[in-house]
Amino acid sequence: MYAEGVPFSAFGMATSIWTRHHILSLADFTPLEYDTVLQTASSFREVLSRRTKKVPTLQGQVVANLFFESSTRTRSSFELAAKRLSADTLNFTPGTSSLSKGETILDTAKTYLAMGTDMMVIRHREAGVPQAIANEMDRLGVRVGVLNAGDGQHEHPSQALLDLFTICTLLDPAYPRLDLLKDKKIAIVGDILHSRVARSNIWSLTASGAEVHLAGPPTLLPQLFANFVKEKKDKGFKIKNKSDESDSAFILSPLSFQRKLFLHWSLAPALKDADFVMTLRLQKERMTSHLLPSLREYHQQFGITRDRLKLCKPEVKVLHPGPVNRGVEISSDLMDDPQFSLISQQVTSGVAVRMALLYLMGSGKN
Template sequence: MNNHWSHRHLLDLAVLTQQDFELVLELAERFRAIPSQGPRRLPALQGRLVATLFFETSTRTRNSFEIAARRLSADVASFAPASSALMKGESLLDTALTYAAMGAELLVVRHGSSGVPGAVARDLEAMGHRVAVLNAGDGLHSHPSQALLDLFTLARHFAPRQPTMQALAGRTIAIVGDILHSRVARSNLWALSAAGATIHLCGPSALLPGCFADFLAAMPPGCNPDPIPHRGAVHLFRNLDEALTDVDAVITLRLQKERAQRHLLTNLEDYHRAYGITHARLERCRAGAPVLHPGPVNRDVELSSRLLAEPQRCLVNRQVSHGIPIRMALLYLLATTLER
């Protein structure tokens, strides 16, 4: 396999080419196919230190990255803010510098404010450190690995023998819920459109502003022209039944309950009636359309409990499982750039 990966850091999926996406999917499928019996560790990152700097709480993402790193034989250092020098006034940059000084070559950074992983990457580069930074979720900006595992999960669903970008070309995917506050939705827009999928965004006006119709036109700095010459289209819907008509798959998003308290919603029961995904609602989709959710799920708010109990239709646990090979692929690819 030719490795044409050229990105020192992974901060946003808008910068990836079609070839980059295909490379991640191909590597993830290879890592996924490792037999579950016997030794599962590969020596790819042996002797290297991966530091997970999670300034924001996480269960799935953090554990998935740490399992992925260990399966590649890397050493792992976990950062916990509550027991760190941050409590004594140490800056975020000094924390990152400390791990770099300890020999960490790959920093997986999660933060509640947009742009923090990018700022860490720029500051470390300016100081001459050969460190790769992987964004594990920052504010309302981006969550690259989540969107890539969603992409991989959908590709494997539609083409289990050959999960490539082509498996999603020409398909229609609905993303439902709190788009405004979702970094997952933003990253999925870049990933799914790169595969040539049409995207239906659906949610109440308070959680889905009209500006999202033009989201893909606003390329981030340093990404001009668009590395994907022909992206799929984005359409906005307020009515869920219309948004789900003839779609091939549905991604529903976690509704943060504090939105209701801030009067962005009336109440959770009304939200479920209008935007909750149920068996009855899925009848408008194409036959067998799967449902995804980044987790954690608010049962009977975004998804019905009955639907969650059907693993052939609801792919939530499959997403969690696929997060490990996807993150193995990303850690491996970023490590290769440090050798050049």
């Protein structure tokens, strides 16, 4: 069952400590779970570097990719990850499905369940759909794992995990782990308000002990965005104001570790001495009103360029979840510069990380 050349501990130990049946959010992920994903993904990265890139770990299982919203990178990455694990795949296309005839989303999910699906990867433009499907699977008493591949303005767990993996493997290729980011400064710049990627990255990056600085126009990073982090207050989080040069700052302290999140309405304080900069795509398809004067003005105020990176540490690296609006969120020349850009590494990391997630969710069935 185990891939040649991959240590048993990379798989056997991972499955023995992994108890999460669904992956819907990173808000309650523990440091041990993050490290399990990182180290399992590292083992699969080695598999992907070999001539034979396929392993039989999920042979006989069925992974259904139910993408109710358009996607290129995420869907292709999950499909390739499932095939590399020798799973069978079913791909859902809403335009040619029975949804157009009045079938509900839950009925669609149950149809795929009846086909023998073991795991469902769900993407939807409305927040909460993966959770609703997971609840239905649990209600039916079936052991079908549900993985959130992006839901509305809620979360995108696998994207944040591949971002985390990309950064940690840069810092230590042999042993990527969460504590490598302790006390690092990471700036997330752009359309924070509409970004599910930003929300998942807030949970994963602050869990490492890093300082996360959010920067964007007031219309895309309103003061009320702090309410997002207050949602977990009843599970041990405490929030208090802290005055400094930032526009706003919040310290999040769960019972086991401290999270640090800072909000800025200007770019310079977020970039100052940053180790990593993550710029986000403007979510034009999710904007319900005119929140920006123009894309040109946005780039002038918040676009990431070589000159602006001079505020950061000399070895700073830039990430972007894609797809990229060249010349808007990031200058085109910077995006293609391997000295600074980790964008291509993010795409490569995506397959290994999604292999790890499918493996961990599906390992109990083999």
